[in-house]
Amino acid sequence: MFFIPGIVITVLTFPGVIVHEAGHLFFCRLFGLQVYDVCFFRFKNPAGYVIHEVSDDFTAQFFVSIGPFISNTVLCVLFCTAAFLPVWELKIADPLAYFFYWLGLSIGMHAFPSTTDLKHLWERAPALAKKGNALAIVSLPLAGILVILNYGRVVWADLGYGILVGVLGPIAIFKALV
Amino acid sequence: MKRTSCSRCTSSVFLKDSLTSNGKIYCEACAVDFLNETKASGQPAIFARNIDPSICALCGKDNTIGDFGFRKKLPLCETCGPKVERWPYPQWLRLSLAGLIILLAASLVHGRSYFHAGRELYLGEKLIKQAKFAEAEAHLKETVRIAPLSDKAVLLLAKAALLTGDVQTASKALQGHNDGNFEDGQSADFLEMKALWDRAIAAVGKINKAAELANQDGREQEAAKLGHEAAQQYPESPMLRYSARELDAAVAFAKKDYDGFLSIEQGSYAQHPDGSTAGGVANAWACKYAMTGDPESKRQAEEFFAKAEQLSQADPELQKEFEEYGPRIRYRIDSRQIITKREYDQKFRSHQKEKAAK
Numbered sequence: 253m254f255f256i257p258g259i260v261i262t263v264l265t266f267p268g269v270i271v272h273e274a275g276h277l278f279f280c281r282l283f284g285l286q287v288y289d290v291c292f293f294r295f296k297n298p299a300g301y302v303i304h305e306v307s308d309d310f311t312a313q314f315f316v317s318i319g320p321f322i323s324n325t326v327l328c329v330l331f332c333t334a335a336f337l338p339v340w341e342l343k344i345a346d347p348l349a350y351f352f353y354w355l356g357l358s359i360g361m362h363a364f365p366s367t368t369d370l371k372h373l374w375e376r377a378p379a380l381a382k383k384g385n386a387l388a389i390v391s392l393p394l395a396g397i398l399v400i401l402n403y404g405r406v407v408w409a410d411l412g413y414g415i416l417v418g419v420l421g422p423i424a425i426f427k428a429l430v
Numbered sequence: 431m432k433r434t435s436c437s438r439c440t441s442s443v444f445l446k447d448s449l450t451s452n453g454k455i456y457c458e459a460c461a462v463d464f465l466n467e468t469k470a471s472g473q474p475a476i477f478a479r480n481i482d483p484s485i486c487a488l489c490g491k492d493n494t495i496g497d498f499g500f501r502k503k504l505p506l507c508e509t510c511g512p513k514v515e516r517w518p519y520p521q522w523l524r525l526s527l528a529g530l531i532i533l534l535a536a537s538l539v540h541g542r543s544y545f546h547a548g549r550e551l552y553l554g555e556k557l558i559k560q561a562k563f564a565e566a567e568a569h570l571k572e573t574v575r576i577a578p579l580s581d582k583a584v585l586l587l588a589k590a591a592l593l594t595g596d597v598q599t600a601s602k603a604l605q606g607h608n609d610g611n612f613e614d615g616q617s618a619d620f621l622e623m624k625a626l627w628d629r630a631i632a633a634v635g636k637i638n639k640a641a642e643l644a645n646q647d648g649r650e651q652e653a654a655k656l657g658h659e660a661a662q663q664y665p666e667s668p669m670l671r672y673s674a675r676e677l678d679a680a681v682a683f684a685k686k687d688y689d690g691f692l693s694i695e696q697g698s699y700a701q702h703p704d705g706s707t708a709g710g711v712a713n714a715w716a717c718k719y720a721m722t723g724d725p726e727s728k729r730q731a732e733e734f735f736a737k738a739e740q741l742s743q744a745d746p747e748l749q750k751e752f753e754e755y756g757p758r759i760r761y762r763i764d765s766r767q768i769i770t771k772r773e774y775d776q777k778f779r780s781h782q783k784e785k786a787a788k
Contacts, residue, residue: 270523277517286502287517288488305502334537337548342577344544348537355530430552 261411262299267355268362269293269300271327275320276302276369283312298366306372310380314387317369318394320362328360328414329421336422353418360414364402370395431492432482436460446482451475486510547576551583558586563593571599578606585612585619592626595667597634600627633664637673644677647770650684653677672698679710686768688717705742708734709755716762723766731763 262269270292280287286305293300307313335352338344373395380388401409432445436457443457450456452475456464461477468475481487483497486507498505506514538545550569557566570587577583584607591599604610604627612620637660643653657677661670675698682690692714699707712734719727735756742752758774761767769777 270526274519274523277519281516284515286504286514288514290517292520292523331534334534334541337544338541338577341551341580341582342544342547342573343579343581344577346541346544348533348540349544352534352537426548426552430549430556 258297259295259299261361263295265358265361266293266299268324268358268360271359272320272324272362273300273302275323276304276316278323279312279316279319280304283307283309283315285312285316310376310385311387313372313376314391317365317373318391318398320369321365321398324359324363325417328356328363328417329425331356331359332418333422333425336419337426340419340422356418357411357414360417361410363413363417364398364405364410367399367402370399370402374399432484434480438464444482445480446485448480449477450480451477455480481505488514543576547573547583551580551586554583554586554590558590558593563590566590567594567596567599574603574606578603579608581607581612581614582619585623589619589623589626592623592630593666595630595664595669597630597667600630630664630667633660633667633670636660636663637670640677641673644680645771647772648684650677650681654681668702672702676710679714683717686721688714688721692718703741705738705740705745705748705752708741709738709752709759712738713755713759713762716759717768720762720766720768728763731759735759735763 273290273292277287277290280302285307287302288305289301289303291301304316307316331352335349335356338346338349339353373391377388377391377395381392401413404410404412433442434445434448434455435442436448437454438456438460441457448455448457449461451461451464456477465475465477481504483500483505484493485491485505486493486498486509487504488506488510491507491510493507498507499511500506501511501515504514551573554566554570554573557563557569567587567590570583570590573580573583574587584603587603588600591597591603614620636656640653640656640660643649643656654674654677657670657674661667661674664670675694679691679694679698682688682694692711695707695710695714699711701707712731715727715731715734718724719731738752739756742748757778758771761774761778762769
């Protein structure tokens, strides 16, 4: 395993950061949460953030925290699907396809919610899960896996996730269509 | 900007700079002292920063004529209030999104042929799994036409072609792909195709050798044996099966077993009626007529001769073949003489070659 400074990876995959923060903002607006500050990209850690009110509504909290994970994953599959065939299967050197594949992978790489995002869920989910809240039940294992994956970033778990989604997603789509 | 007084030191401080703990107001310095004291007692105090309703919580604007309205828990000015409630998407983000959507649409239109090729690829792969090799070959040919450098498509096409006995298509696909070089020469797909290819090529080599032997008088038996070995080695090839039968026919002809010769040629024609097999039946009937003088044999020979001529016109290759063997059958019917190809060539074609050489 070779070491590349995180900031270099972040710069190379900057569209993913922007899409991730835009996802947070989108869900904040969707659930009517107050937003106090937004940074879509900067050369610091964290590379982007959305400061918003902590909602009492668990559904809103769930989607604001996990929303970017879902939207980044969906967009990763979408962009990679547009480019998957020429890049992987057909071996056609099409610059536009490579651009979309880079875009898709960048977005997929930044799908994981931050540990701060997950902390709010992790704190509230157990009590609500006991009361039978479906989202809370779902969010417990999901948040657990995502926390582990977040720590796995040091061994490129985020890149691995992007590639996995960017390859398996399009294959699943095409096989389902044929 | 509102002011308040510290409950400990009684000094006047700005409300926004004060903190509250257990209902008591502290200035920042006293809050630190109080915190240290409570920490020492083992029950540290919890503080909340006081909010000055006359100052906007976001931009810090001072409302000189009164308080700002609270939006949820914070006082916000008339500019920040709506912004916080519905934070705007920046213009560059909107434009980037619009640009991406246009680019994505353009990419999808531009990549129509890729989607077509991909669909054919997956369809071909699926058909191979269902052992429908001939159907798969047609789909995979389309993929390879668009993407001749695709390892997967070429390997699948070669596999499908070899499993239908179509060595020519397999060879063309493999040679058109980086001169037969593949990224991973150890992949299971490559090794599977290579095993098939090696088997097919070895069998084709044997059948070519058998054809050479068949052209040498007296070695027909040896040729037929080799031909059957080739057909067994590569049973997927109908062409090898047909060739092996033709070699059996050559043996029967050499043994002057014209009934056996006719039976084999009729079997070939029944299985695959074309100019070549019709020519074989015409040849066998011509032999029978030459031996017996039976008019029915002559009629059958003429009928199949005409059929061979007609069916051969559909294919330039068959037409060329007919131009070679047609005159020999005609000679056999007209003269009732049974001579081998070599004898016929020596008698009628050697001077043509000499002429051509001059």
